[in-house]
Amino acid sequence: MSDPSPVRVLVTGAGGPAGVAVLRSLARRPDVTLLAADMDRYASGLYLVDEGARFLVEPGLADTFVDSLVALCERERVDVLFSTVDVELPRIAAERKRLDAIGTALAAPSLETLEVCLDKFALARRCADVLPTPRTELLGTTDPESWDYPVIVKPRRGAGSRGVHQVDDADALRALGADEDILVQALLPGDEYSVDTLADADGHVVAAVPRSRLRVDSGVSVAGCTVADRELEQTARRVAEAIGLVGVANVQLRRDAEGRAALLEVNPRFPGAMPLTVAAGVDMPSLALDLALGRPLPDSVPFTELAVVRYLEDVFLDPADVLDAPSDEVAR
Amino acid sequence: MTADLTRTDHHVHSTWSDDAVSTTCANLAAARDAGLASVRMVDHVRTSTTYVPEFLAEVAALPPVEGLEVLTGVEAKILDASGRLDVPDDLVVGAGGVDRVLIADHQFPGPDGPWSPRRTLEEIERGLSAQDALGILVEATVRAMERAGRGQLAHVFSLLPKIGLTEADLTDSHVDAVAQAAVRTGTTVEVNEKWRCPGPRVVRAFAAAGVTLVGSTDSHEASSVGRYSWVAGTVAAEDLAVVR
Numbered sequence: 007m008s009d010p011s012p013v014r015v016l017v018t019g020a021g022g023p024a025g026v027a028v029l030r031s032l033a034r035r036p037d038v039t040l041l042a043a044d045m046d047r048y049a050s051g052l053y054l055v056d057e058g059a060r061f062l063v064e065p066g067l068a069d070t071f072v073d074s075l076v077a078l079c080e081r082e083r084v085d086v087l088f089s090t091v092d093v094e095l096p097r098i099a100a101e102r103k104r105l106d107a108i109g110t111a112l113a114a115p116s117l118e119t120l121e122v123c124l125d126k127f128a129l130a131r132r133c134a135d136v137l138p139t140p141r142t143e144l145l146g147t148t149d150p151e152s153w154d155y156p157v158i159v160k161p162r163r164g165a166g167s168r169g170v171h172q173v174d175d176a177d178a179l180r181a182l183g184a185d186e187d188i189l190v191q192a193l194l195p196g197d198e199y200s201v202d203t204l205a206d207a208d209g210h211v212v213a214a215v216p217r218s219r220l221r222v223d224s225g226v227s228v229a230g231c232t233v234a235d236r237e238l239e240q241t242a243r244r245v246a247e248a249i250g251l252v253g254v255a256n257v258q259l260r261r262d263a264e265g266r267a268a269l270l271e272v273n274p275r276f277p278g279a280m281p282l283t284v285a286a287g288v289d290m291p292s293l294a295l296d297l298a299l300g301r302p303l304p305d306s307v308p309f310t311e312l313a314v315v316r317y318l319e320d321v322f323l324d325p326a327d328v329l330d331a332p333s334d335e336v337a338r
Numbered sequence: 339m340t341a342d343l344t345r346t347d348h349h350v351h352s353t354w355s356d357d358a359v360s361t362t363c364a365n366l367a368a369a370r371d372a373g374l375a376s377v378r379m380v381d382h383v384r385t386s387t388t389y390v391p392e393f394l395a396e397v398a399a400l401p402p403v404e405g406l407e408v409l410t411g412v413e414a415k416i417l418d419a420s421g422r423l424d425v426p427d428d429l430v431v432g433a434g435g436v437d438r439v440l441i442a443d444h445q446f447p448g449p450d451g452p453w454s455p456r457r458t459l460e461e462i463e464r465g466l467s468a469q470d471a472l473g474i475l476v477e478a479t480v481r482a483m484e485r486a487g488r489g490q491l492a493h494v495f496s497l498l499p500k501i502g503l504t505e506a507d508l509t510d511s512h513v514d515a516v517a518q519a520a521v522r523t524g525t526t527v528e529v530n531e532k533w534r535c536p537g538p539r540v541v542r543a544f545a546a547a548g549v550t551l552v553g554s555t556d557s558h559e560a561s562s563v564g565r566y567s568w569v570a571g572t573v574a575a576e577d578l579a580v581v582r
């Protein structure tokens with residue numbers, strides 16, 4: 007018997023900061039062959055991997071997206087799949103068995119965990135008894151007079167800060183109508199933290215690394231720092247347990263009026279700011295790969311306090327090496 | 339019989355495969371620009387595939403390129419130890435259909451259906467001997483060649499590293515069994531750039547047995563059609579000429 011061949015890892019969403027972060031982390035492992043996929047041929051992460059390992063895929067919402075991704079994983083003998091795209095994740099996780107059948111492990115939390123995270127109302131209900139959670143109601147069923155203003159309204163489902171805004175009084179809240187897909191949430195007045203959290207196969211939290219987002223540009227943290235704060239770490243651990251986390255999630259907390267860390271939401275995927283957590287000592291993409299491969303993880307991984315400022319980087323290549331658009335072309 | 343492998347590319351995918359990005363037309367232009375003498379347009383099928391007639395019509399309608407032979411194929415995995423292939427029931431091979439069926443070891447052909455590499459490793463851990471596993475794989479490959487009628491072994495033995503084995507674990511009689519079946523059934527065997535297989539020992543044994551070898555990039559985009567480095571360096575035409 008020989009040494010096992012390199013682990014073949016496919017990272018989707020190679021154009022996003024999370025995809026690039028995962029690719030950069032795993033590129034340091036000598037036992038990994040990286041493949042990258044995106045729907046956009048100009049996605050920069052495609053060009054961080056070898057020619058021939060770059061794949062254009064359908065948009066995550068396309069009807070045949072999962073079929074074609076499973077087919078790609080089979081043909082390319084993908085051992086582990088990392089999806090860094092919000093809209094893809096639940097669709098792929100729902101087909102985890104099909105991936106298992108062809109020998110591809112999905113490095114993502116369970117479908118049940120994803121669903122409770124992606125439904126912010128279900129998440130607030132799930133966590134209300136175990137940690138400080140701001141009052142959260144559905145717009146259509148709550149009495150506008152029962153709130154202290156201002157309040158936050160946001161889509162029940164959805165990623166990032168899309169559709170989130172502040173409402174200053176009951177009249178303004180009433181004017182929004184009765185849409186049950188909109189949440190009303192008490193405004194948390196304090197500082198906000200993102201806690202990158204990794205739990206092992208038993209749900210035991212191996213690391214919870216709080217980060218403050220010192221500056222954010224277009225939803226992406228461009229300056230930040232890790233914060234050693236027991237309360238933030240413990241709160242994220244309780245969230246991870248409440249949602250049955252196995253793998254990596256980004257737990258967003260904000261201090262309430264009493265200064266306690268309270269739950270805002272959970273993004274059940276790798277955040278774009280992951281390189282800071284990696285540099286601070288917790289290489290979560292690498293640990294998540296070991297988890298997906300069924301290898302044992304350390305009981306806990308410590309981190310240091312570290313700040314980061316970020317900048318754009320360039321990948322230069324022969325124009326001919328930019329992937330062709332998947333459209334009809336005539337022979338030259 | 340075995341021309342310079344690097345002037346052939348008998349495994350080129352187009353947009354008919356959902357993970358490939360170049361059209362048949364772009365691949366044809368790339369084959370011409372690479373100076374190939376022969377190119378085989380190949381796309382992935384499974385039992386449910388219905389596009390084959392359209393794919394063939396599209397290839398047939400490509401503009402002719404002087405000095406470039408254009409062939410067709412479909413690639414299908416071996417489903418089980420009996421050599422059953424994952425092809426549509428109504429697939430026509432030969433006149434009026436595809437020129438060849440590419441026989442792929444995408445999964446291990448278990449007695450009860452395809453086994454993932456991990457399942458295979460587990461079976462080996464549980465007591466299936468490596469030699470028995472290789473025997474099943476070789477036997478399934480031979481049977482698949484017989485079933486395909488006109489076949490081509492795609493990246494043969496590329497599965498081995500995924501199940502903890504290498505071509506060095508193959509006995510000479512394994513290699514010989516595949517070679518004899520390939521000659522008997524007229525199956526071509528590709529030397530595959532992408533998966534770097536089969537290796538020099540197997541290639542030389544196949545050539546010595548009279549197997550028709552072809553080059554294959556397993557390209558999924560036009561820029562890699564007909565581009566060889568490993569094939570050119572490992573199994574050059576003069577090596578094969580010496581063998582025969």
